[in-house]
Amino acid sequence: MQVVILDEGSDLDAFSSAYGLTLLSPDTYILLPNSYDYKVRKTLDIFQEKVKNKVLKKQDVDFSKVNKAFIVDSQNIPDLDIPIEIFDHHPNKNLKRKNVKIHLYKTGSLSSVIVKKLKKQKIKIDKEDATILALGIYEDTGGFKFLGTTNKDLKAYSYLLNVGLDLIKLKYIVSDTFELEDTEALREIIKNVEALPVENKKVLISYLVKKYNKDTAWILKYVRPFEEADAYFLVVNQKSKKTIIARSKDKDIDVNKIMFQLDGGGHPFAASTTLVGFDYGEIKNFLTYLITGKDKPVSQFIKNDLPVVESDLSLSQVKSIINRFKYVVVLQSGKYAGILTDKTVNNAIKHGLKNEKAITFAQELITVSPSITFLQLLKVVSNYDIGIFPVVEKGFYKGVIYKKNVIKTLAGLNEDKPLFNLPSKVKTVNYSERLKRFFPKYVLDLLKEIGKFSEKLGYRSFIIGGVVRDIVLGKQNLDIDIIVEGSAVELIKKYAKENNLTYHVYPEFMTGNMVFPSGLKLDFATARKEEYDSPGSYPKVEKADLFQDLYRRDFTINTLAIEITYSNFGKLIDYFNGLVDIKEKRIRILHTLSFVEDPIRILRALRFAGRLGFKLENKTENLLKHAVEKDLLNFAPTGRINLELNLTFKEEKVLDILKIMDKYKVLYKLFGITLDREKEKILVKLQDNFLIFKELLNINFPSSNYIYALLSNYPEEIAYNLLKKYHFDKEAKYLNEFLSAFKTIEESQDRYTIYKTLKSFNREFLPALTSFLDSEKFKVIIDLLKKEKNPLIKGEELIKLGLKPSPEFKTILEDVFVKYLNDYFESKEMALSYIKKKYLKEV
Template sequence: MQLVLLQEGADLDALSSAYGLSLLYNAKIVLPNAYSETVRLTLNIFSDRFKNKIGHFDKNAEKIYLVDSHYVDNLNSKIYKKIEIYDHHPIDEYKKDIKYHIKNYGSATTIIVEKLKRKKVYIDNIDATILALGIYEDTGKFCYNLTTSQDLKMASYLLEKGANLKIISDILTNRLNSDKIQVFEKLLKNSYNLYLDNKTILIASAYISEYIPDISSAINLIEEFNNVDAVFILLQTKNKITIIGRSGNKEIDLSQILSIFGGGGHWSAASATIKTFSLNQLQDYLEFLLKKYLSDTKKLKDIAIPVEITTSLKHSDGIKILINQEGKYEGIVINNKFDDNLIVLNANISLWEAEKEISKYEQDIFPVLEKQKPVGIVSKKDILKALYKPILDKEKIFLAKKEKPKEKNVKDRLKHFLPEDIYKELKIIGKIAKENGYRVYLVGGIVRDFILSKKSLDIDIIVEGDIEKIIKDYVKNRKISVYFFKEFMTATLKLENGIKFDFATARKESYEYPGAYPKVEKATIFEDLYRRDFTINTLAIEITEDRFGTLIDFFDGLKDIKEKRIKVLHQTSFIEDPIRILRALRFAGRFGYKLEKNTEKLLKLAVEEKLLQKAPTGRINLELNLTFDEENVLYILNLMDEYKVLRQIFPNCFINLEREVIIAKISEAINIYKVLFDLKIEKNSNYLMALMYHLPFDVSYFVLKKYHFDKSIKHFKYIFDFIDKFKNLPEKNIEFFKFLKTIPVEILPFSAIYFNFFEKSIEILKKEKEFKNIISGEDLKNIGIKPSPIYKKILSEIFKLYLDGKISSKKDAVDYVKKYYNN
């Protein structure tokens, strides 16, 4: 690894030089804590180019470059042999072991562009623009006396490569002030792409305190807004939402689309102002309009699956639609069960309209009707696959499967990994399976944790065979609790020592026809594992007696664990179950893994298409709670932010430095309150507040209600209702103590961190805990005071004195009572 270090206060010449070295040597750029406004602006405008070029300092790097500076005194002299310096400033003293590239030019970038040209390194127009910025800034647009002919020659070379003088001029004249920069940062954080009829449309939104009149003129400065067919920017102020549209494709006529909102303009630039929608409603409606104008004309009836139509309720397997004598829909019959309460869909709506409809319901299968007469049925998966499979096919991402596994004997290691009693029980189960001609396997998290050497007692067992027969033989003459779930072919056992085993029959989901409910069938271990989400969860250890301790790896799960990556098994994995988006990022955060290249593409596509909004909200609630309970919660939330997942769940929410610090401190506070005071704190309200404290209460309420965080609604309301009290904390210790006790313990960590009273809360709670050893009712009794309501008054009075430091020991307390309450 090679690094380019920028010095504190770095300017554009330093940044451009570092960028040039990243092109030459694939070096990572290490940013300082502080840099110029034009550097910040450049990093924002070209964030896509710098995204994978920013790194962190590592003293073990094989090479370290310094640019636009030769100051090395802050570096360890032991690493001088690794250092190369590119600078245009005069040097008084050359350090031993350091390699220097010093030329008396107006810009250090000029030195590096010379090298790029000489080595014939390919640079495009964006590269040329970033490099030219350094030369133009450090030469004062070639007006400074230090400017040389070589600076002009290299600038000319960059212009030939397509350097954009308008962007250079806008950045150097700082046309984007700090207010605009902050708005564009919010927009980029809250942006996503729509892919319609081979066109890419970017939609970005932000809440802002007040509208900036000339912000539309600066849109073209942002690279992400120029690399799509059209862009729609939605800016919400207190009383209205402004839509700004820019199009580079004549097929996307902005004047036509925004005229629906009463706006105006021409095909390439238009705007509108709306007062009747919320930001989320407007975003949804805009999407609907775009899909209506630009997507293909396929209707729901084009993908509906024809099924048998009947007028009788006679016994039959499979699925049928019941009609009356007029041929109109009456209900649906599934395996002889009649249901007339299903939501039905209009056969003539578009697939995009159908997608919006199905997202409202937990129902999986929908009868499709045309003028009340049945056309067929369709499932959620049918609709999603019809919409998104063409996009996936265009990406040409195919994930292979194989039916011959890699195997490895891990018997001895398994014996040391498992507690002795569990190991013995598994041996018994394996013997019973062998005697019956069945195969049994350990699967799931315990196998993954075994590979990672992480302790786990989450025992999941898969049976190839009759699960009831194995369990009955196993529990015979033993006091073991057994719970069978025959419909799902699973069972749970609780052993005498309290340990729990979960059994399941190796199974697969089959469909008698497209759109039908899945039918659970017995299967092989391969088919069972192939249903799983990620390769790291597909490993199994056979515990059948004759193959006990054989690790089975069909899908290179071991390799993916070794290479620390999360990889899906199927091309349509995220489409079939969007919750896997959250699971992928949670596992990546927990283990410190990266998303495998194709998996990352599939996940990004699913996020861009907002498939999470089609997922059951109850399952999203479960995944978020699991995330909040993770040790690496901040890292996971950062991943959710990086992949634009966070803002799909929490509107206009992203992780910035301020929020990152708050979340980290909340995590620490939760642990401290638990260790010091044994406070059992549910984490979700604290992290939810940390994510949404910037939003109005009505917006937060909608989100919390949608995802079933009903208890958190009360906590949010408490904070908003008593915001003034939090901002004006009591100064006296006793008053602060009383205030502290009014705060629900579930949101104490967030409150203490956000309103800056964490340290004082620790001090006061410690004193409350210590007070038990200062004086008690028993002490008062020993002094000679008869038990009565006065005990409460005395203890409260002494506690107040103890908080104020006027009493510090049991002796002080007893003396005080004797002095003032002896009679």
Template sequence: MSATIRVPNRSITVIATHENADFDALASMVAAKKLYPEAIIIAPGSQERRVREFVLNMAIEYFKLVKLKEIDLKTIKRVVLVDNSQLSRIGALAEVVKNPEVEVHIYDHHLPPDPETPCHFSIIKPVGSTVTILLKLLREKGIKIAPEEATLMALGLYEDTGAFTFRSTTKEDLEAGAYLLECGANLNVISELFKRELTAEDVSLLNDLFHEAQTHFIRGIPVVITKVSTNHYIDDFAVLVHHFIEIENPPVLFVLARMEGRIFIIARSKLPEVNVAEILEVFNGGGHHAAASAAVKGLTPMQVEDKLLKLLDKKIKQPKVARDLMSHPVKGISPETTIEEAEAILVHYDFNALPVIKNGEVVGIITRPVVDKALYHQLSQQPVKRFMTTEFPILSPEASLSEIKEALLQHKQRIVPVVENRKLVGVITRKDFLNYLLTNPSAFLGGLDLERQPRRKFVTSLLNEKLPKHIISLLKKIGMIAENLGYNVYAVGGFVRDLLLRQENLDIDLVVEGDGITLAKKLQKEINAHIHTYQKFGTAVVILPDGFRLDIATARTEYYEFPGALPKVEMSSLKLDLYRRDFTINALAIKLNPKQFGLLLDFFGAQRDLKERMIRVLYNLSFVEDPTRILRAVRFEQRFGFRISKQTLDLIRQALKLNLLFQTTGSRIWHELKCIFGETNPAAIIERLNELSVLKSLHPALKWDKSLKKLFKEIEAVLSWFELLFLEEKYVKEEVYLLGLLDPLKEEEVNSFLTVLEFPKSKKELFFKKRREIFNIYGLWQKKREIKPSLVYLTIKEIPLEFVLYLMAKLSPAKKKWLSLYFTQWRDIKPILTGDDLKAMGLKPGPIFRTILEELLKARLDGKVKTEEDEKKLVKKILKGKNFH
């Protein structure tokens, strides 16, 4: 028995790969050993035959495989995984990798990486072989490669690229091959080891497998049986079976191979209804539910096939379908059933959800949490159709277990309707499904994978790609401070969303599971920042010396005392903090703590919605609790070119029918409108709001037509033109667009709407005064074909810039030119003479100075004076009281 290797504390680095290691795996371990010279190479649990034989003859001096059981696992400080990132393929070492005290490095060419595998450093690239990745690092570090090592690495490269013929082969792989030849790789060894890879016999046998394959449907399950015959035993025949499965992908396969007077049966099953080990037990075979084999003497292939078919008919169980699991008859309610009535039914029957039925068809599902929340908001007399889920999967009575599982778990449904000929015939609840699984453990095997799609992955490389280095350093420092405080800290919200969309956004919000203010104060001391704290909400704003700011909040949940109210908040967990957000795409988080820096957390399917380009609320009463989310939904839809989901659209329409926007404070509506006007294309958002009847809900006088669409287009063009002047003068873009939106409204309608928005009285009075002036100017200028520059100047010089830009958008192209000249030339013109010059001419200061200077300016704007002498003559005329116009 080998002695266990012991080293004090955690001090060992081990290099490992996947079980059933191939040449790329073995060669990658040797390459990694050169990068980590102190490391121990762990012997894979199994190796391919050719790999096994090669290892026995390996001539690399320092190369030694050590079995995992010979190492004290508590001494491992670092695991280097090569050619693999899956925990399921590294055996007992998986438990070591999961230990947060162990550092994990990964080098692999298989994408995507396993999101469940912890990782502190990784290089994962879509090249043909992992050897290519490691070889590049060795070359960059100037590490020499011996001929024996080069030969092994070339074997790995040759195998995984199919002799450089696979589609996955890259330029880097070819360059790596050339370099290995320079290092002394022996092509004769490679040729000898791979000479069986593409033999004519292999191709012929594989062709026979395809040609002889027949599909038999037994109780609805497709079973493929194929036969092949050869006079001699073929080592690694299972490799050919593997090739067949890769190409044909049969759910159940039996291969009958006649070799050396015996019939070898190789069986594979992906279905819980077909236990191949149980079937081949009759042939004295063995294996497990999904894979088994047997060797039979004294029978012909036809006799074996006949016996096998009879066994299959006896052994294969009728697969369970939705009809077998569903509950029926179904207790349902109508769309007009009130929330109060629905609650009584849910309580009486101890249900968690009810189907909503109209004319025998399922039109929605109402759940207990939605009913409870509606009751909390005093909506007991509202019909359930206002809040029911309208996007949900349905099943046919013959739906398989996998389809049932996907409907319940992937779609997070409490119940799934079973429908036949458009009529509801039953429902399957989570309880029904779980009860079946508990009494039928084999359903966990084969094709029924109960794990949801992984929603956790590391985005460290994306952070490094998209963020400046000093921001990355700052986030790591924050993660370290949080770790030392015993907190978890996450970047959340729009920053994470835009990172995954590859859009620039450095507006970073952080959420702390702990005390956000304490973390902010610690950060302030370390980086000499300024902070503003808000004790009531547990939040802080950190402003760095360079002006960069971070918003830090304590993880919190919130509740609304009535529809449209401002939320009340209390401390909570990250998941509950994210659940209170508006849409799934804004409910993502990235962990910043050192051991899991870059870990993406997605509790609500945000990655799916980003991929499908969908805006979706997190819960059915989202618009009841915050109606301004209606405006936000449309804004995000148009900004990103997404679609609002059907369910979310239904909820918007129901919220509008309840007039919930009227119950929201005007300041919050104005805030959302300002956000809309601040977007790149506000016209598209306003048009969509009009389509959904949201504009009317804001105010009955608001509308959207061709003339207003044209005005918005002109405003956009005017603002773009003004930006290109690079003037120091600033304007409020949102107010220009507000003027545009209100353009067709009467004064009393504008007053009513501004009152809705809670504009202060003084601001409303100024708005009306300047709007009237603009309308008067527009009316006068429409009648003019030409105008004096002085008239333009004197007319608008006292009008706020936002109103002038609005006026410019309303004018025809020819008259826009007047304001264009005003901004680029006229408004900067000044008389040559000054007050001092007038004194020098013998005039005494007084009101006459203002009159003279104004007349000089008008004359200069209109081109009546050009020189200083002209201006002096004009002054004399003014003093004489002569008419100089």
């Protein structure tokens, strides 16, 4: 079984060609799209008996039984793992796929090609077959009046005429019958006709906003002003997209080339495309630029004016070369390796990295190919907030395209519109429904209330960071941070006063918080930017906007914001492709000096990677490795390292994070340790012990137990110094007691001695202590603690025996308890019998 797959909106030529293929191969069926030209609908209605056994709907086809597919009058390749043959009379878009064979012809109609094949193979056709085939030829050549008409079209039609045509049916189908909506659409198109500023040519353009349910192309021949034009364009508004229909009578205006640059195509004299995100004025600018002799419109923007350096040059050498330039191109083995900015070079040198190689901090900016289409260039320029786009072909640097030049050129084409309005880089998504599902109602109502209050003050407010990331991931989180474009301190003071709330503000840091009756605490900060004087130093901050605030953050997955200001409540804002990075499960820094300026981000990157199961993006990974190798963690404040380690120890996936830290040699740089098999076993036991002892003793053990496990291979003095260095002061204080208790318990066989040791030991660190013991000794400790929790005999039992409370109570209870610990008694009855024999006689 073979099928001919028709595109959405297919016209008569496509249908006639497809029908011809069913005559060439009887086991071939036409798959109709959901929508097609109204003239195809008329054809199906008139010739229903003839075509009913040749036409199928896509949903009715079992593709496992299809061994070949044909595509006609199109080059849109379906995603099928079977041989595909394309028949088309449009120029090739350089499509390549291993299972696709393409046949291209220079004719006004593709149906003419199929008729020639039928004639050559001497396949007999009747009058109805000939009429169906003739429809495509007549329609696509405009009754042989279009400039693209060829001798092959005339010969094919002549052959069909000799076979016999039903000219009455043909005329009925190709004739245009005007209805009210046709008249209204035509009136709007004529009203909106205007000329494009093209010298020595009459080029017209118009637009249609009114909803029109038919194929618009057929109506163009009735637009009287278009008849005298060398070329014309119609822009049809369709919800969020716009379709451009192009026609030309002048060989100097190849509308196929023009539409190709806008990711469309067709013939030199008839073509079309669809655009998303541009308005009518911008489309006029694009067409004007492309018409005025720009065979290679993108190449006009490619400049070769930047200095180029080899990858192994030092940053101090690059600084002497970069001179007055803002950028320098880095090559490695002759091929493009990235871009260095003057700011990156200067900051790196300021941080003492003047001898580092250029390749280390080269940014892998978005690159474009010299063969990129004009529309693709516009999309790239629109979507990325960077000033230049390196042009690279097969790895080799060819120049750069400056964003400002693209905007300036296009803006200058229209005197009435001095600025070219590229779509903003920022991506926005409506998350209001997601917020309703994520937050409890009282939290959602509170955020709305704060958003209203913020707007009343003339501010904009956003929830940002981790909570937004977790909203995207669907992970529960009520740790809410709010950024204010305005003054967070003023907002807190006024809102708290108005609602009688407890609050704290820190004006020097432009931050503060409010505590609500529900117990919820919200943290606020004024949008600000930062600058680091040295690696690991605390940054200098100053007021900024949301973009600048987010740009200072650690990773793209933490740069998402959701506005809570009343008029934009629920709008998610994504400047740095954070949503894509979350979807792709990768950790990516925002700029190449990120780990240099704040080495704590090394620990944070690995913590997030372990917690979320994400991987480091390639450049991020290389820069992290470099920062670790250069011992940049030695420059980080040890107090911040302590904070980050404690956050790691509290993570559910702490073992995964520690393994990642070990993989990147972070544990070695901090403590001089690696995770061997023995240490991993200890860590696994420790994680289990937290749960066991929590249930047994109902104690919330500090997560810092992990630090004892990590430093277990060190002598006491070294371990003590490391604990003090990283501010584990309590753990350092109890280290001697910890080691002494472990030694006693490990060596002792006397259960009471072990118990006395446990009794005097700081039980906060019991999970770590027991993780070093063998299974038998661990069982002993569990048994001892259970017996301590549930002693056989209590004071009330002694009173029931007739003993009066006295100092001897303690002696009796301790005597019984010691024997119970050593398994002397198997039951309460045995213990009571022992007391009666020994103590009641004495009394």
